[in-house]
Amino acid sequence: MKGLSFHIITFLYLESKPLFGCERFILSRYGVGYAEGMKIAILGYEGQGQAAYQYWNRDDNTLVICDMDDNKITPPGAGARLGKDYLKSLDEFDMLVRTPGLHPRDIIVANPGSPNILDKVTAVTNEFFRVCPTQNIIGVTGTKGKGTTSTLVAKMLEASGKNVHLGGNIGVPPLEMLKNDIQPDDWVVLELANFQLIDLKYSPPLAICLMVVPEHLNWHEDFDEYIRAKKQLFRWQKASDKAIYFAGNDNSQKIVSISKGTKVPYYKSPGAEVVNNEVVIDGRSVCSVGEIKLLGKHNWQNACAAVTAVWQVAQNIEAIRSVLTSFTGLEHRLEFVRELNGVKYYDDSFGTTPETAIVAFEAFKEPKVVILGGSDKGSSYEELAQAVINNNVRSVISIGDTGSKIAEILRGRGYVNIVEGGASMREIVAAAQAQAQPGDVVLLSTGCASFGLFENYKDRGDKFIQAVKALV
Numbered sequence: 001m002k003g004l005s006f007h008i009i010t011f012l013y014l015e016s017k018p019l020f021g022c023e024r025f026i027l028s029r030y031g032v033g034y035a036e037g038m039k040i041a042i043l044g045y046e047g048q049g050q051a052a053y054q055y056w057n058r059d060d061n062t063l064v065i066c067d068m069d070d071n072k073i074t075p076p077g078a079g080a081r082l083g084k085d086y087l088k089s090l091d092e093f094d095m096l097v098r099t100p101g102l103h104p105r106d107i108i109v110a111n112p113g114s115p116n117i118l119d120k121v122t123a124v125t126n127e128f129f130r131v132c133p134t135q136n137i138i139g140v141t142g143t144k145g146k147g148t149t150s151t152l153v154a155k156m157l158e159a160s161g162k163n164v165h166l167g168g169n170i171g172v173p174p175l176e177m178l179k180n181d182i183q184p185d186d187w188v189v190l191e192l193a194n195f196q197l198i199d200l201k202y203s204p205p206l207a208i209c210l211m212v213v214p215e216h217l218n219w220h221e222d223f224d225e226y227i228r229a230k231k232q233l234f235r236w237q238k239a240s241d242k243a244i245y246f247a248g249n250d251n252s253q254k255i256v257s258i259s260k261g262t263k264v265p266y267y268k269s270p271g272a273e274v275v276n277n278e279v280v281i282d283g284r285s286v287c288s289v290g291e292i293k294l295l296g297k298h299n300w301q302n303a304c305a306a307v308t309a310v311w312q313v314a315q316n317i318e319a320i321r322s323v324l325t326s327f328t329g330l331e332h333r334l335e336f337v338r339e340l341n342g343v344k345y346y347d348d349s350f351g352t353t354p355e356t357a358i359v360a361f362e363a364f365k366e367p368k369v370v371i372l373g374g375s376d377k378g379s380s381y382e383e384l385a386q387a388v389i390n391n392n393v394r395s396v397i398s399i400g401d402t403g404s405k406i407a408e409i410l411r412g413r414g415y416v417n418i419v420e421g422g423a424s425m426r427e428i429v430a431a432a433q434a435q436a437q438p439g440d441v442v443l444l445s446t447g448c449a450s451f452g453l454f455e456n457y458k459d460r461g462d463k464f465i466q467a468v469k470a471l472v
Contacts, residue, residue, distance in 0.1 A: 041066050041081075041090055043107070044099025045074065048124045051173040052097045053078070055127070064093070090114070096121045100169075100195035103219060121199060125192065128174035129202035136187045138309060139168075139233050141197060142210025142252070144356045145302045146170070147330050148294065149210060150191040152306035155327060159319035160310070162187045169193045187313070194220070198229040203236035207259075208244045208309050211301065212251035213355045217378030227255060234259035244271065244308050246301060264308060267301060271308035274300055279324065281311055291325045295334045296363030298356075332461035334363060334445075337468045342438030345468045348445035349461030352377070354384035357447030361391040364443070369395045369436045371421060371428060373403025374448030374460075384447050385409040395435035397421040399428055402448045423453070425460070429467035442468075 037060045042053050045067045053075065057063055064079035065072070066086040074080045087110035090096055098104065098121050111117045129137070140150045147170045154166040167177045168190035182188065190204070194216060212230060220226045234243050234256050241261030246252040247268035256263055265271050272281040279286040279300070292303055303324055310320060329335065332350040339345070348360045352374075361368065370393050372384070381402070388396060388410060398407045399421040407418045419435060421428035432442045444464045454460040 038094040040095045040097060041093040042097050044102050045072055046099060048173045049099045051175040052124050055175045090117060093120065098123045104199055123199060124173060124175045125196045126201050132188065133182045134184050134186050134188060135205060137204035138189045139192050139204040139207040141192045141230050141233050143213050143215050144353065145210045146191045148333060149302045149305050150189050151330060152302065152323060152327060153309050154189045155323045156306060156310040156320050157187050157313065159322050160314035160316040164189060169196060192233060194226055194229040197232045200232040203234055205241045206309060206312060207233050208305055209252045209255045210305055211246050211249045212255060213353065214379060215353050215377060227251060230255045231258045237261040242312055266304045266308040272304035279303060279307060281307055284317060286317060287321045287324050293326060293328045296359055298359035332457060334360060337465050340471055343436045343440050343442055345442045347461045347464050348443060349457045349464060351445045352449050352457055354379050354381055354447045357384055357445045358387040360443060360445035361387050364441045367392050367394045367440045369397065369432045369440055369442045371397045371399060371432060371444045372406050372446055373398045374400040374446045375451040376402050377449050381406045381409055385413060389413060389415055394440060395419060397428060397432050400448060400452050425463035425467045433471055
């Protein structure tokens with residue numbers, strides 16, 4: 001490969017369908033370098049693409065920003081290839097840096113004359129693992145709960161006296177974390193989504209798999225590919241490493257089965273579990289579930305995952321307990337907004353799957369007005385509809401493309417208290433307010449992605465908060 005020096009060996013997959021870009025892997029845990037003076041294409045110029053440009057922007061490299069947005073603003077003097085053909089003729093480059101949202105197959109499709117094009121592809125997460133100054137890395141994946149669990153782990157380690165860096169899919173892009181002067185004895189906690197994992201060529205010594213259910217099926221070929229993407233976090237683990245998994249989820253167990261390391265369950269001994277309403281590990285009580293500040297029983301799982309992981313590093317009950325009994329959660333995750341006229345409003349915009357909406361319903365015993373719908377990620381809404389019926393939902397405010405699908409299923413099951421929300425968050429919140437009664441909870445937990453009406457889940461949540469705070 002021109003201008004690029006890898007020490008690599010090939011191997012035979014035991015599975016029938018190898019993942020994109022993973023027919024080869026880099027030897028050693030975090031070693032091996034690149035040659036100087038490369039021609040590099042940055043594929044996608046948003047957050048992690050911008051971090052990649054800054055990282056590789058040296059005098060000896062030639063960088064070209066490739067992005068589908070014709071109007072993308074690029075740095076002065078930077079090469080650019082913008083528009084619908086931005087992925088074509090990539091074989092002229094020595095290295096391709098893939099942004100997480102770009103599926104590797106799109107690179108293949110755009111370069112039919114270059115069957116080995118993925119041999120040139122890397123990503124910022126791979127580069128972070130390659131150059132990270134510490135091997136004390138904890139990776140966290142799953143369908144939902146990654147951000148909460150990663151934050152709990154980081155806070156518990158900090159409370160135990162460790163110097164900790166938190167990033168990945170949450171907050172700070174991996175390469176940006178390198179600016180924080182990571183030391184060999186520091187700890188790094190990485191939240192890693194399927195988009196980052198699909199061509200990951202490294203595994204951390206300690207990795208966590210939370211509950212996994214179908215998601216992002218509009219991006220993946222099928223659920224099997226989604227599962228195999230998650231497996232990449234564990235694929236390269238050594239016998240001395242540890243793979244922590246949710247004992248109550250078959251998919252989680254399946255994902256960690258590929259690891260050569262020790263498998264440690266949580267929500268089951270020897271990991272942390274809930275016994276007689278106490279979070280317990282190694283026969284020792286951490287706290288009662290009533291003391292956990294995070295709302296909802298699903299957060300008991302996240303708490304147990306974090307406790308199990310931190311227990312492998314520091315068995316400090318007081319430090320762990322102090323975090324569980326004080327941390328109230330991340331933004332847009334069952335976040336209390338305000339109470340008005342006896343009605344409480346909660347923002348759970350981060351919940352973009354039917355499963356996350358269901359656990360949000362279950363977090364509240366009060367009558368609920370729930371906002372459901374959005375853009376479609378290929379999910380089934382049958383269980384979501386049944387959960388509406390089973391969980392004291394006074395009214396459903398349907399929104400977006402999938403709102404009508406959910407409404408149709410509900411009506412087919414005899415549930416008819418459904419109101420169309422409108423085209424703006426102000427209208428949606430007004431419709432919810434009109435349905436709510438004193439003592440109710442109004443819950444934005446749509447069970448769907450946000451696109452169409454909103455830019456992303458953060459935009460949806462922010463607009464919900466603004467609209468709720470504007471109510472009189």
